[in-house]
Amino acid sequence: MGHIRFLFGIHNHQPVGNFDHVFEEAFQKAYLPFLQLLDKHPRIRISLHNSGCLWEWLEGHHPEYFHLIQILVDRGQVELLSGPFYEAILPAIPEIDRQGQIGMLSDYLEKQFGKRPRGAWLPERVWEPELARTFAEAGIEYTITDDWHFRAVGFEEKDLDGYYLTEDGGRAVAVFPISQKMRYLVPFHSVEESMSFFSQVATHPGFPAAILADDGEKFGIWPGTHKYCYQDGWLERFFTALEGAEAIDMVTFGEHLSQESPKGRAYLPTASYAELMEWALPAKAQRDYQDLLNRVQAGPSPDRFTSFIKGGFWRNFLSKYPEANHLHKRMLRASRKVRATSERGNTPLWQEAQRNLYRAQCNCAYWHGVFGGLYLPHLRSAVYSCLIAAESGLDRLHPEGARIMVEDTDFDVCGQREVVIETPKQNLYLFPSQGGSLLEWDLKAKAINLCDTLARREEGYHAGLRKAAENSPEEETRSIHERILTKEAGLERYLVYDRRRRGSLLDRFFLEGSLEEERRARLLDVGDFADRPYEVRSEAGLYQAEVFLWHEGSLNMPSGERKVRLEKALKVPKDGTKFEVEYSLSNKEATPLEVHFGIEFNFGMLAGDTRDRYYEFPGAALEDRRLVSEGEVECSPGFQVVDEWAKFKVVLSWSLPATVWRYPVETVSQSEAGFERLYQCSAILPHWNLSVKPGGSWDLHLRVGVEDL
Numbered sequence: 016m017g018h019i020r021f022l023f024g025i026h027n028h029q030p031v032g033n034f035d036h037v038f039e040e041a042f043q044k045a046y047l048p049f050l051q052l053l054d055k056h057p058r059i060r061i062s063l064h065n066s067g068c069l070w071e072w073l074e075g076h077h078p079e080y081f082h083l084i085q086i087l088v089d090r091g092q093v094e095l096l097s098g099p100f101y102e103a104i105l106p107a108i109p110e111i112d113r114q115g116q117i118g119m120l121s122d123y124l125e126k127q128f129g130k131r132p133r134g135a136w137l138p139e140r141v142w143e144p145e146l147a148r149t150f151a152e153a154g155i156e157y158t159i160t161d162d163w164h165f166r167a168v169g170f171e172e173k174d175l176d177g178y179y180l181t182e183d184g185g186r187a188v189a190v191f192p193i194s195q196k197m198r199y200l201v202p203f204h205s206v207e208e209s210m211s212f213f214s215q216v217a218t219h220p221g222f223p224a225a226i227l228a229d230d231g232e233k234f235g236i237w238p239g240t241h242k243y244c245y246q247d248g249w250l251e252r253f254f255t256a257l258e259g260a261e262a263i264d265m266v267t268f269g270e271h272l273s274q275e276s277p278k279g280r281a282y283l284p285t286a287s288y289a290e291l292m293e294w295a296l297p298a299k300a301q302r303d304y305q306d307l308l309n310r311v312q313a314g315p316s317p318d319r320f321t322s323f324i325k326g327g328f329w330r331n332f333l334s335k336y337p338e339a340n341h342l343h344k345r346m347l348r349a350s351r352k353v354r355a356t357s358e359r360g361n362t363p364l365w366q367e368a369q370r371n372l373y374r375a376q377c378n379c380a381y382w383h384g385v386f387g388g389l390y391l392p393h394l395r396s397a398v399y400s401c402l403i404a405a406e407s408g409l410d411r412l413h414p415e416g417a418r419i420m421v422e423d424t425d426f427d428v429c430g431q432r433e434v435v436i437e438t439p440k441q442n443l444y445l446f447p448s449q450g451g452s453l454l455e456w457d458l459k460a461k462a463i464n465l466c467d468t469l470a471r472r473e474e475g476y477h478a479g480l481r482k483a484a485e486n487s488p489e490e491e492t493r494s495i496h497e498r499i500l501t502k503e504a505g506l507e508r509y510l511v512y513d514r515r516r517r518g519s520l521l522d523r524f525f526l527e528g529s530l531e532e533e534r535r536a537r538l539l540d541v542g543d544f545a546d547r548p549y550e551v552r553s554e555a556g557l558y559q560a561e562v563f564l565w566h567e568g569s570l571n572m573p574s575g576e577r578k579v580r581l582e583k584a585l586k587v588p589k590d591g592t593k594f595e596v597e598y599s600l601s602n603k604e605a606t607p608l609e610v611h612f613g614i615e616f617n618f619g620m621l622a623g624d625t626r627d628r629y630y631e632f633p634g635a636a637l638e639d640r641r642l643v644s645e646g647e648v649e650c651s652p653g654f655q656v657v658d659e660w661a662k663f664k665v666v667l668s669w670s671l672p673a674t675v676w677r678y679p680v681e682t683v684s685q686s687e688a689g690f691e692r693l694y695q696c697s698a699i700l701p702h703w704n705l706s707v708k709p710g711g712s713w714d715l716h717l718r719v720g721v722e723d724l
Contacts, residue, residue: 017217019176020264021257022191022271023059024159024228025049026136028066028102030379032397038072042080045235048245050083053092056254060265062228063093064136067100067120068377070127081127088128094267097121097132097155103376104329106143106285107343109350116373117153133269134158138378140193141287141329144183151186157272159228162192164283166322176216176223178272179281189272190281195289197227202234202244206252213263224271238500238688285328292326294384294475297335300327301475332382332389337427337516338469339381339389341454342398344427346375349402352409364408371405374398383474383684390469390684390693392621399457399464403442407459410439419589421555421562434553436560441592443585445520451549451564451583452518458592458721461661465721467619468517468696469682471536473510476685480507500689509683509692511535514546517680517696520596521545521615522581524570525702528611530647533700534678541610543568544581560587567603570610578603593720600714602707613702614717618656618665623679623694627659630677642697645678653718656697662724670716673701 027046029038046069053059063084065073073080087093099105099116100123108116117135125131135155137146142160150158162175175192182188200209216225234250235241244250257263266274286292293304304326311320333340353372359365379386380394389395410417420437427433431448444455444466456465480501513536515521524542532538549564562585570577580601587594602608620628620642629640632654637646648654653668654675680695707713 018222018262018264019213019217020222020224020266020271021213022062022224022226022228022266022268024062024064024096024136024193024268025231025234026064026228027069027231029069029072030394030397031068031101031374031377031401032380032394034393035072035076038069039076041232041236042073042077044241045232047077047080048241049231049234049250050080050087052245052250052254053087054083056258057090057092058258058265059254060092060267060270061094062096062134062268064096064098066098066102066136067116067123068102068374070120070123085128088130094134094269095124095128095130095132096134096136096268097124097153098136099138099373099376101373101377102138102379103373104138104141104378104381105146105149106141106329107378107381108376109347109354110149111354112350112373112376113149114153115369116376117150117155119373121154133272139287139291139329140164141291142283143285144181144282147181147183147188148186150188151182155188157189157191157268159191159193159226159268160283161286161288162195162226163289163322164190164286165192165281167284167286167325168282170281172318173219174278176219176225177275177278179279180277181281181283189277190283191226191228191268193228194226197225198229201227201229202240202249202253206249206256209253210256210260213260217262222275224275232687236687286325287329289326291329291382291384295327295329295331295335295382296475298473298475298477302478305475329382336383336389336469336472338395340427342395343381345402345455346372346398348426349375349405352406356409356412359412362412364412368405368408371401371408375401375405385685385687387684387686387693390682390695392467392469392619392693392695395467395469396463396619396621399467400462403457403459403462403464406442407462410459419555419557419560419587421553421560423551423553431548432551434551434562436553436555436562436587438560438587438589440590441587443587443594445551445562445564445585446518447549447551447564449516449518450521450545450547451551451566452516452545453520454516454518456519458663460592461663463661465618465665466519468617468680470513470515470517471511471680471682471695473512474684476690477510477683480510480683480690502689502691506683506690506692509681513680517617517698519616519618520583522583523613523615523700523702524579525611525613526573530645530676530678533676534645534698541571542579545615558589561585562587570608572610574606577608579608591720593718596717596719598715598717599712600705600707601712602709605709607709608705608707610705611702612705612713613700616667616699616701617680617696618699619696620656620658622660623681623697625660629657631655631657631664632675643679643681643694646676648675648677649673650675650701656699657724659724663721664724666718666720666722667699667701668718669701670714671703673703676700676702 100119134157178191383389422435434445436443442457522544528538549566553562565582567580582599584597623643651672656665
């Protein structure tokens with residue numbers, strides 16, 4: 016075998032909001048044993064990236080890890096990489112925040128270990144061309160992408176054994192291409208197969224480099240890999256084979272940059288790794304993409320053509336998932352507020368607000384692929400909590416923060432008008448264009464968004480759910496991208512898809528129907544109110560904000576189309592965490608109107624099957640009070656949703672007796688360990704059987720509030 020270099024990068028990350036026990040398991044099963052084994056093999060050299068979220072946790076829980084890192088850094092075995100401190104997708108955040116986050120991690124590593132990083136990890140390898148300027152201005156000399164980025168613009172595999180320069184506006188950064196073949200070989204195939212790959216690279220002219228950088232979690236946390244890598248000795252054998260191969264020089268990325276010239280110039284497209292670009296596609300497009308890919312791979316010379324089959328684009332996650340777009344635009348709104356108060360940058364309150372903003376930019380909750388991401392309520396909740404805390408901290412910098420603020424704005428960049436109400440105690444985000452619904456309700460003191468929900472949608476991988484039973488135990492160590500596992504039998508029964516976002520104050524009209532039809536999204540709405548735009552007028556007073564919404568629509572009744580006008584007037588007080596709604600429905604026809612009218616609520620309460628979160632219906636004894644329960648209750652005054660863990664309860668009451676349906680909204684998603692069912696929120700539909708005279712009206716007074724326990 017000819018002489019080659021091996022550049023080996025490890026990226027470790029746990030998202031903001033993840034559970035302590037997940038951090039701890041990852042530390043014990045992957046992060047620590049990898050470094051301990053590295054310490055025993057002094058010829059093995061790596062470039063290591065830990066996200067700032069992980070560094071913070073390690074500092075508080077395992078300071079001994081820092082001692083081991085320092086030894087390896089001083090020995091020259093480990094080169095540390097910078098990047099955005101809280102693992103933000105860089106193109107998704109403003110440039111000023113990119114610079115702030117990268118600078119924060121570079122400063123942190125220099126302070127802790129005495130060396131300023133030269134390179135930076137690119138979160139999820141999401142590249143857009145202007146990042147060359149971003150990195151250059153942040154003092155970063157190189158970053159690492161996938162080889163797919165290069166092959167998509169015509170580079171061949173033989174060209175991808177070193178680094179290239181790219182630039183934006185004349186500001187340059189070096190870019191190393193990660194070998195996809197190596198990502199799939201290590202550690203899921205034999206050591207011999209990996210060494211054989213090095214032999215292939217050695218046939219390239221000059222002094223080529225084999226380049227691998229990938230998640231550290233695949234060395235101990237991905238299902239089956241701890242046993243495979245450590246107990247069965249795969250990683251030990253790999254390191255031993257590398258040390259015994261005289262033709263392989265292990266160097267860090269920074270060393271290679273210093274010792275070798277660039278192979279040329281490259282201009283890379285907007286891209287990420289191939290799997291993520293597939294996940295960004297809508298469900299049907301994913302199936303079409305796979306069909307095309309399979310056809311090409313089954314044909315002659317598949318390697319010639321597959322690199323030109325492009326999937327989606329990371330930003331399309333914001334189109335695919337309205338909830339992700341809402342979260343993203345919410346983050347941008349908070350970023351603008353932080354920038355608008357930057358003159359207070361030397362105050363502890365402002366600095367903590369900025370740090371909370373940066374925490375909220377952690378990318379994991381903004382998208383979904385083979386990992387939980389957006390589908391994990393605790394990750395979304397953590398981002399909202401940081402955003403609310405950031406804004407609440409800024410409020411305390413300004414005396415006028417105690418005012419009521421009402422803003423008409425295209426908040427989510429949809430081309431329609433939204434209404435944002437901010438008071439000292441709560442925020443309400445109303446969407447007239449989406450049925451006059453309430454899609455965010457923030458409790459500032461608790462930093463909770465009660466409308467943090469996720470609709471049930473078709474995913475591309477749902478088609479493969481029934482294949483799970485075909486897997487065999489020996490498949491445990493296959494790549495995570497090749498696995499089909501399931502945590503629970505019969506999950507296909509939960510493949511139910513919603514018609515719209517899960518919001519509150521959604522106005523529903525229906526004829527006879529059942530709770531089961533509603534739960535399975537089969538209850539036919541005869542009105543167009545939940546999906547059509549409402550007219551809106553808003554105003555802010557000294558003591559309350561008022562928003563008036565109205566829509567003149569149609570009911571598709573058996574007797575024909577019926578014209579109805581629905582008005583709802585919200586009153587939001589300056590003090591307290593509550594609001595009231597006055598409903599008025601007018602029958603515009605000359606015949607009586609007989610119909611069921613309901614007001615849909617969806618509350619994100621994080622956990623549905625715990626005993627400390629439950630329903631309370633006055634006068635009704637429920638067999639199961641948990642939030643995963645479902646049922647029908649005849650309810651006169653209203654009811655409560657209690658959260659003993661967060662120490663509050665949501666209280667709903669109304670002026671007329673109602674029938675209340677309740678059920679959990681549960682999604683089926685894919686994760687590292689397979690398909691799983693996740694509680695997203697609690698759906699509640701109080702409804703009334705209306706009989707409205709010709710030209711008459713029906714009125715309802717609704718109160719919604721939060722009380723501390």
